[in-house]
Amino acid sequence: MKEEFTGRMLRVHFGEDDRWQGKPLHEAILAKCEELGILEAVVFRGIEGYGSASRIRHVSHWPYSKDAPIQMTIIGAEEQIAKLTPYLDELVEEGLVAASTVEVVRYSRAPERS
Amino acid sequence: MLQPGKAVKVTIYLSDGATHHGVPLYSSILDFLFFRGVAGATVTKGIAGFGADHHMHSEQLVDISDRLPIKIEFIDSREKVEEILGKLEELAGTGLIEMQETTIAKPAQLSKPVKPLLPPHLKIEDKAQIMRIFVSEEDRWKSKPLHEALVEALRANDIAGVTVYRGILGFGAHRRVHKDKPLVSSRHGSIMLSVIDSAEKLRAFLPIVDQMVEEGLVVFSDVDVVKYAYRALDMKQQETPSASAPVEARP
Numbered sequence: 001m002k003e004e005f006t007g008r009m010l011r012v013h014f015g016e017d018d019r020w021q022g023k024p025l026h027e028a029i030l031a032k033c034e035e036l037g038i039l040e041a042v043v044f045r046g047i048e049g050y051g052s053a054s055r056i057r058h059v060s061h062w063p064y065s066k067d068a069p070i071q072m073t074i075i076g077a078e079e080q081i082a083k084l085t086p087y088l089d090e091l092v093e094e095g096l097v098a099a100s101t102v103e104v105v106r107y108s109r110a111p112e113r114s
Numbered sequence: 115m116l117q118p119g120k121a122v123k124v125t126i127y128l129s130d131g132a133t134h135h136g137v138p139l140y141s142s143i144l145d146f147l148f149f150r151g152v153a154g155a156t157v158t159k160g161i162a163g164f165g166a167d168h169h170m171h172s173e174q175l176v177d178i179s180d181r182l183p184i185k186i187e188f189i190d191s192r193e194k195v196e197e198i199l200g201k202l203e204e205l206a207g208t209g210l211i212e213m214q215e216t217t218i219a220k221p222a223q224l225s226k227p228v229k230p231l232l233p234p235h236l237k238i239e240d241k242a243q244i245m246r247i248f249v250s251e252e253d254r255w256k257s258k259p260l261h262e263a264l265v266e267a268l269r270a271n272d273i274a275g276v277t278v279y280r281g282i283l284g285f286g287a288h289r290r291v292h293k294d295k296p297l298v299s300s301r302h303g304s305i306m307l308s309v310i311d312s313a314e315k316l317r318a319f320l321p322i323v324d325q326m327v328e329e330g331l332v333v334f335s336d337v338d339v340v341k342y343a344y345r346a347l348d349m350k351q352q353e354t355p356s357a358s359a360p361v362e363a364r365p
Contacts, residue, residue, distance in 0.1 A: 002324060007333070009333055009335065026283060027283070030283060030284070030285070033285075034285060039286070039331060040248050040284075040285075040286040040331045041284055041285060041286075042248065042281035042283075042284035042286070042304040042306055043281050043282050043283040043284055044279055044280075044281050044282065044306070045282045050135065073246070073306065075248075075331060075333055100335050101335070102333045102334060102335045103333070103334040103335070104331065104332070104333050104334075105320065105323075105331070105332040105333075105334075106330075106331050106332075107324070107327045107328060107329055107330050107331070107332075108329055109328055109329055
């Protein structure tokens with residue numbers, strides 16, 4: 001099944017060691033996105049960067065070192081994203097959110113009938 | 115490059131251990147001077163000293179030996195120095211900056227001959243679109259990973275460029291959280307393909323995506339692109355070979 005509509009895309013930037021109530025921030029945001037039924041949310045880890053925290057963040061040779069830059073791409077309908085933004089205001093203490101209006105094409109398998 | 119004659123010598127006195135954005139301050143300043151094209155700079159470390167706060171810093175006291183004095187010196191033209199002085203004052207923080215008139219007797223020579231420069235590359239600015247395709251790493255197309263098949267299809271259709279990103283965590287059309295588990299082979303991740311080309315070419319490619327992607331999301335947004343290219347320069351020269359100097363037809 002294919003649907004086309006206009007939606008919103010958020011790109012949220014912060015650091016991998018940022019936390020929300022002891023939990024990694026990206027996991028907290030992801031859980032919120034799921035709860036709101038947002039279409040797509042993906043977390044990417046950068047290999048180097050700097051941002052609002054004004055520190056050079058980078059992944060050292062130790063493969064699971066923290067403090068890498070994190071970018072979350074979140075896509076949803078206008079209303080879903082509008083519901084998410086107040087939570088981001090609360091959860092993201094230091095970071096950057098870039099929003100843009102996008103044309104969305106969604107492919108989904110037709111619900112199975114038995 | 116410096117010329118013999120009048121110039122300005124700048125000396126910055128810092129305390130070792132000072133940091134700027136998490137890196138040693140002297141290295142931050144050195145980077146700043148380097149990328150602003152200053153002719154040359156030297157950092158020296160003192161073995162003892164004191165500054166405005168009148169604390170003696172010396173090598174002998176282990177506990178404060180990380181606060182030894184650091185001196186950065188560089189020489190450049192007055193215009194260059196004035197151009198960067200503002201930012202330099204900001205960077206130096208509590209440190210001291212001294213300037214003095216100097217005369218260059220002999221400028222430094224390049225240790226290696228300069229390589230012949232490549233012809234300047236071409237800068238093309240244009241309106242384009244970015245198409246992001248979200249699929250799962252385990253999705254397949256004719257027994258091949260779907261994202262790899264998509265890259266091949268994009269290349270076969272002359273799309274300008276694509277980059278594939280693997281997410282560390284995410285959920286999508288499948289409504290289930292993908293997690294990149296370290297130490298376990300991570301074959302269940304979210305994949306994003308970021309494709310850039312003109313709106314027309316991307317729209318023309320969409321029917322192919324329709325065929326290949328069963329579950330997933332495609333998102334279009336407008337971008338302004340700046341492209342740097344050598345190859346395009348050759349093509350442009352071929353297109354307009356006789357703009358200023360007509361070339362005779364060769365057999």
